[in-house]
Amino acid sequence: MRLVTISDIEAAAATFGDAVLHTPLLPWRDGRLWLKPECLQPIGAFKIRGAYNALSLVPADVRARGVVAYSSGNHAQAVAYVAKLFGVPATIVVPDNTPQVKIDATRSHGAVVKLVPMAQRESAAEAIAAAEGLTLIPPFDHRDVIAGQGTIGLEIVADMPDVEVVVVPISGGGLISGIGTAVKALRPSVRVIGVEPELASETSIGFRSKTLVHWSADDRARTVADALRGQPSELTFAHILSVVDDVVTVSEEEMLDTVGLLARRSRLVAEPGGAAAVAAYLNRGLPEGKTVAVVSGGNIDPALLARVLAG
Amino acid sequence: MRLVTISDIEAAAATFGDAVLHTPLLPWRDGRLWLKPECLQPIGAFKIRGAYNALSLVPADVRARGVVAYSSGNHAQAVAYVAKLFGVPATIVVPDNTPQVKIDATRSHGAVVKLVPMAQRESAAEAIAAAEGLTLIPPFDHRDVIAGQGTIGLEIVADMPDVEVVVVPISGGGLISGIGTAVKALRPSVRVIGVEPELASETSIGFRSKTLVHWSADDRARTVADALRGQPSELTFAHILSVVDDVVTVSEEEMLDTVGLLARRSRLVAEPGGAAAVAAYLNRGLPEGKTVAVVSGGNIDPALLARVLAG
Structure with a gap:
């Protein structure tokens, strides 16, 4: 590895x-x-740092189709915020026990937010990425x-x-x-x-x-x-x-x-x-x-x- | 002027x-x-900036006798904190309507705190400075x-x-x-x-x-x-x-x-x-x-x- x-x-x-x-x-x-x-x-x-670097390394033509992320909250806001900086659309998959303050903040950056049960967040994000041709930005892996x-x-x-x-x-x-x-x-x-x-x-x-x-x-x-x-x-x-x-x-x-x-x-x-x-x-x-x-x-x-x- | x-x-x-x-x-x-x-x-x-500069410009032998200040709070903490950095004693005259959080913080920096009515704070500080040979550090003037x-x-x-x-x-x-x-x-x-x-x-x-x-x-x-x-x-x-x-x-x-x-x-x-x-x-x-x-x-x-x- x-x-x-x-x-x-x-x-x-x-x-x-x-x-x-x-x-x-x-x-x-x-x-x-x-x-x-x-x-x-x-x-x-801190999540803005990893999200910014990850988006900056996606080829521009691929990035332009949009990005998707799953997150307990701060990574969601980071990807939404950074996508706005890059001028590309973002879809954020968020577990349904996330504090409302984090959901509101993510939406305020212009992202589409989808709430799913905690255990399904990763698979739901992967399915959206595959179906819509979006780039998945994982929270840490x-x-x-x-x-x-x-x-x-x-x-x-x-x-x-x-x-x-x-x-x-x-x-x-x-x-x-x-x-x-x-x-x-x-x-x-x-x-x-x-x-x-x-x-x-x-x-x-x-x-x-x-x-x-x-x-x-x-x-x-x-x-x-x-x-x-x-x-x-x-x-x-x-x-x-x-x-x-x-x-x-x-x-x-x-x-x-x-x-x-x-x-x-x-x-x-x-x-x-x-x-x-x-x-x-x-x-x-x-x-x-x-x-x-x-x-x-x-x-x-x-x-x-x-x-x-x-x- | x-x-x-x-x-x-x-x-x-x-x-x-x-x-x-x-x-x-x-x-x-x-x-x-x-x-x-x-x-x-x-x-x-911000008061730490003015207090630091004022103390740094007092001759070392005079500064060593100690400093005194009057303040509604933040200047008090600043002079107390900076006096500690310079290793000199500080006496702080504080109006008796000052929030307890500011009085506690001032004492925590090792200063002697004296509470007086709001209208007397300046005159009380001047009297202490004259009586004890301390240098007065005004809050803004x-x-x-x-x-x-x-x-x-x-x-x-x-x-x-x-x-x-x-x-x-x-x-x-x-x-x-x-x-x-x-x-x-x-x-x-x-x-x-x-x-x-x-x-x-x-x-x-x-x-x-x-x-x-x-x-x-x-x-x-x-x-x-x-x-x-x-x-x-x-x-x-x-x-x-x-x-x-x-x-x-x-x-x-x-x-x-x-x-x-x-x-x-x-x-x-x-x-x-x-x-x-x-x-x-x-x-x-x-x-x-x-x-x-x-x-x-x-x-x-x-x-x-x-x-x-x-x-």
């Missing part, structure tokens, strides 16, 4: 122009942690998507050359596959730590046995972190075994408490999965050293954020 | 090192507005503070050379004095627009008559935007007449609605005064063209933000 390389990631960064924000590193008050706030991207999550997410690792090393630990949420694993590949290529001694919700922790178990572990979609749907309900593919799991040093888990309460802390102390709106890496830093014994935690997304239901803040 | 120059502002920028964040420009969804999110600074507001705030203007022009309109909240006027000076020096054709709450709009009235207008502290305290309850000094008003094209007002509801929009659409926590410039862009007929609105601070009471989001 060919893994993504640092060259793939550098090529992805070169395509972005103004479409993707080079997010700053925000110091946490302890002087040891910095946040990489991907929630500030135009669609509120694709080298071009992984390379796009890896640009976060380039930015971290460029902005903090002496970084020692990088903490990244894991769902399908595309984000940590890309970041880990970039960081390990440029700074082999950096420790790359993955974070999962306890209620969707198949990767932390699989990581220890070096075997891909599957949990049912229903089991993974228990976590409030709707962005972290995916599970790795063979491609992303191979990257994880290659570039990740450890995978830890956080509780539902730890993620929600961290959502509140990020709003109060860092003035960032994060969704529960977006807060998972910071939650791990605050609650687990991670390796010592200058640490960057990726705040991967901020598309939280406003009513949930209100409840967290009202405490 | 000697006004601040672009050289003063460039000198301020050169002192910052890693202490001040170069905030990114975040695109709003309409393709015509960008946010300058100063709420992401370490203390949650000081060239070094204005020059520090002006670095925001440098960053806006560097990151968006073709900017056409810059929108800035006005309280004591230090922020718009500095930004306007920088922007007009580098791009004379840019329109600089000030924004005040209707309930503390003495500057918009004074701007039309070219005369400094005073409202009572009690009148200005009516607005929910506690960061915008100040009023210009002769020094800042002279800058405003020199570098500002217009001053507009926003209602309480417009600011609070915009706090909610910024959280939902831009994943930023803004305080009501911090949202005033965006509120003006959304609700007033500002000049056409590529616009940057400064989101000046994010130290909102979490319970108020919860109410806005649940609203």
Whole structure:
């Protein structure tokens, strides 16, 4: 299996122009942690990076027929947004338990949204792609998507050359596959730590046995972190075994408490999965050293954020 | 009266090192507005810029005796935070109607906090400075503070050379004095627009008559935007007449609605005064063209933000 390389990631960064924000590193008050706030991207999550790179690498005449994606939410918005930038139509297949805020945001970018049961989203998207001649942009199981997410690792090393630990949420694993590949290529001694919700922790178990572990979609749907309900593919799991040093888990309460802390102390709106890496830093014994935690997304239901803040 | 120059502002920028964040420009969804999110600074507001520059220009042996400041909140946190960076003691005089979140944050930086009635804050700070041999760092009525705030203007022009309109909240006027000076020096054709709450709009009235207008502290305290309850000094008003094209007002509801929009659409926590410039862009007929609105601070009471989001 060919893994993504640092060259793939550098090529992805070169395509972005103004479409993707080079997010700053925000110091946490302890002087040891910095946040990489991907929630500030135009669609509120890092997914814009992989979607942009994937669409940019589809031949223009094929891309013009349109693209289709399936997603628990943030990838949906990313493909819809990027398709609009490229001027091509987008169809997004979304599980029917997706928060309304994410469905509305996807439609606001001009995409056609189709709701299906969680377990059918991938097959439904493949059927639409085949029937209508559209290009499928997978949420993580694709080298071009992984390379796009890896640009976060380039930015971290460029902005903090002496970084020692990088903490990244894991769902399908595309984000940590890309970041880990970039960081390990440029700074082999950096420790790359993955974070999962306890209620969707198949990767932390699989990581220890070096075997891909599957949990049912229903089991993974228990976590409030709707962005972290995916599970790795063979491609992303191979990257994880290659570039990740450890995978830890956080509780539902730890993620929600961290959502509140990020709003109060860092003035960032994060969704529960977006807060998972910071939650791990605050609650687990991670390796010592200058640490960057990726705040991967901020598309939280406003009513949930209100409840967290009202405490 | 000697006004601040672009050289003063460039000198301020050169002192910052890693202490001040170069905030990114975040695109709003309409393709015509960008946010300058100063709420992401370490203390949650732009005030760190002026405080840092002012302290850096105090001779080291004088600075070592300590500094004192009076403030409705964000300047208090800024001086406390910057004093800690310089390793000198700080005493902060705070009006007794300041939100608890700002008092707690100021104490968390190691400062001694003294609560006094709103009308006595300036005289109390001057008395402490005289009695204890401390250096007073005013919140806005000081060239070094204005020059520090002006670095925001440098960053806006560097990151968006073709900017056409810059929108800035006005309280004591230090922020718009500095930004306007920088922007007009580098791009004379840019329109600089000030924004005040209707309930503390003495500057918009004074701007039309070219005369400094005073409202009572009690009148200005009516607005929910506690960061915008100040009023210009002769020094800042002279800058405003020199570098500002217009001053507009926003209602309480417009600011609070915009706090909610910024959280939902831009994943930023803004305080009501911090949202005033965006509120003006959304609700007033500002000049056409590529616009940057400064989101000046994010130290909102979490319970108020919860109410806005649940609203």
